[in-house]
Amino acid sequence: DTGVSQNPRHKITKRGQNVTFRCDPISEHNRLYWYRQTLGQGPEFLTYFQNEAQLEKSRLLSDRFSAERPKGSFSTLEIQRTEQGDSAMYLCASSSQQGAAEAFFGQGTRLTVV
């Protein structure tokens, strides 16, 4: 296992369509995070899982966004009824529960809503 894997790398969708992204974390990591990054800004925290439990959600995560992590392994982030403002890079990260562990990020999924 070489790192955090995200698919797809790029997604272009029409406004109003639903999209789903997948994140495969490093296998022994029980913490998983989703972030969103727009051009010129630092990543913004969206949500956090410890194993299969979603423990925290940002106010940025509107009701059109939903994230799951069944069985505490891979995670999906779904955006319903996409809007042009959803265009961004969506980043996934994972870390272990050992002390102040560093997070490992995937390459991200770049979403463009047209």
Add this chain to the structure above:
Amino acid sequence: DAKTTQPPSMDCAEGRAANLPCNHSTISGNEYVYWYRQIHSQGPQYIIHGLKNNETNEMASLIITEDKKSSTLILPHATLRDTAVYYCIVLRMDSSYKLIFGSGTRLLVRP
């Protein structure tokens, strides 16, 4: 989590040391200082972290002042591949370990 302040941009010559400062004057005793960097079109990459002592690894050194109110990331011999945005983040050790990114410092390494 404490807020951090970094210069928006810096540059240095290839082969020289790059010293990136960060102010975190409201940091508390149980909060770590983390540094990440993000090379264009890639996800952030962990560099180093520390609680109160100076730290060194194969990538960089982290110098934390005695009062913990500021720190400096040192890349001892910068290369062109070190051109990136560098983020200084303060993280509470009993939190979810979610990272709160600021705007970072854009480091340009000149040939």
